[in-house]
Amino acid sequence: MLRALFIALSESRSIRAIAERSPMGKRMSGRFVAGVDVAHAAQAAEELNRAGMSVTVDNLGENVTNTEEARHSAALYHQLLDEIAKRGLDANVSLKLTHMGFDVDPDLARSIVDDLVSHAARIGNFVRVDMEGSPYTQTTLDLVRAVHSTPGHAGYVGAVLQAYMRRTMKDAEELCAEGIRIRLCKGAYKEPAAIAYQAKTEVDENFMRVTRMLLESGIYHGIATHDPNMIAQTVQFAREKGITADKFEFQMLYGIRRDLQEQLVGEGWRVRIYVPFGTEWYPYFMRRLAERPANVFFILKNLFRR
Numbered sequence: 001m002l003r004a005l006f007i008a009l010s011e012s013r014s015i016r017a018i019a020e021r022s023p024m025g026k027r028m029s030g031r032f033v034a035g036v037d038v039a040h041a042a043q044a045a046e047e048l049n050r051a052g053m054s055v056t057v058d059n060l061g062e063n064v065t066n067t068e069e070a071r072h073s074a075a076l077y078h079q080l081l082d083e084i085a086k087r088g089l090d091a092n093v094s095l096k097l098t099h100m101g102f103d104v105d106p107d108l109a110r111s112i113v114d115d116l117v118s119h120a121a122r123i124g125n126f127v128r129v130d131m132e133g134s135p136y137t138q139t140t141l142d143l144v145r146a147v148h149s150t151p152g153h154a155g156y157v158g159a160v161l162q163a164y165m166r167r168t169m170k171d172a173e174e175l176c177a178e179g180i181r182i183r184l185c186k187g188a189y190k191e192p193a194a195i196a197y198q199a200k201t202e203v204d205e206n207f208m209r210v211t212r213m214l215l216e217s218g219i220y221h222g223i224a225t226h227d228p229n230m231i232a233q234t235v236q237f238a239r240e241k242g243i244t245a246d247k248f249e250f251q252m253l254y255g256i257r258r259d260l261q262e263q264l265v266g267e268g269w270r271v272r273i274y275v276p277f278g279t280e281w282y283p284y285f286m287r288r289l290a291e292r293p294a295n296v297f298f299i300l301k302n303l304f305r306r
């Protein structure tokens with residue numbers, strides 16, 4: 001019930017407008033969000049690199065409603081790619097299509113992503129296109145495939161698949177056949193039973209089925225989870241099959257299960273941290289609370305600590 005409440009809250013535009021402007025809101029989100037500008041994100045990336053972790057940086061924002069906003073988001077990602085190169089960071093970027101204007105004009109989003117992937121290819125970096133709710137699943141995958149097949153772009157753009165979606169194994173096979181790198185996560189939106197597994201056991205089973213396929217595909221994929229059980233099974237499978245640590249990476253979110261992040265690095269596994277930054281933190285923050293409502297108490301407790 002609490003999960004449904006936080007997901008509903010994540011979609012409320014009026015509460016979002018109030019929360020994102022309030023000093024208290026900004027303070028609360030600090031646990032999961034690295035700051036408001038590129039310099040904050042770069043600083044967080046530097047610290048994580050020093051701790052032996054790679055990074056993917058996300059400028060928070062989704063569902064922009066006009067061309068100017070989309071172009072502004074794109075410019076920020078170009079700046080981010082340049083900053084990563086300038087500072088020599090071990091970091092790539094993650095973006096959402098609706099932040100690049102997909103709802104305004106899909107062709108605009110396509111051309112923005114094309115330009116960003118060209119930029120990334122020129123400097124040897126990589127663009128990950130996050131996966132949003134199910135109305136965007138097919139169009140997002142179509143766009144990633146189209147960009148990936150553009151001359152010079154192969155290997156510089158990747159997709160995300162959600163293990164709660166019933167279609168995911170088929171999507172994973174199709175993307176792998178084209179050599180596209182995948183981040184596998186469980187999925188953060190509320191989806192109907194007709195298209196998505198609802199029970200945790202079913203989602204977990206699918207997560208591992210797809211993970212095993214990805215690990216054996218010979219392509220460098222990301223296994224994105226904080227679930228110790230999924231991680232232990234992935235490690236066990238990799239060891240059994242002789243799949244070495246340089247063939248894939250674990251991915252986790254900034255500020256979540258730092259103990260586990262450090263433990264995996266200590267054991268010699270590759271770990272990439274998803275570092276979100278920006279002023280539009282509200283929907284992201286609410287989805288994190290939906291995953292673990294106990295975080296509300298954790299955050300409130302820390303608010304009153306110095």
Ligand code: FDA
Pocket residue numbers: 129130131132160162183185186187188189224225226227228251252253256257273274287288289291292295
């Ligand atoms: P699960 O939710 O089953 O939790 C397992 C355990 O992990 C919990 O018991 C707890 O210990 C810990 N945990 C999980 N969430 C926590 C939280 N918020 N706070 C504290 N502890 C927590 N989704 C999506 O739909 N599209 C996308 O593009 C992405 N991208 C993405 C990138 C990366 C790097 C990650 C790690 C995740 C995503 N996600 C995502 C989110 C993902 O779909 C999922 O909602 C969360 O990762 C939570 O699922 P877990 O696999 O961590 O396990």
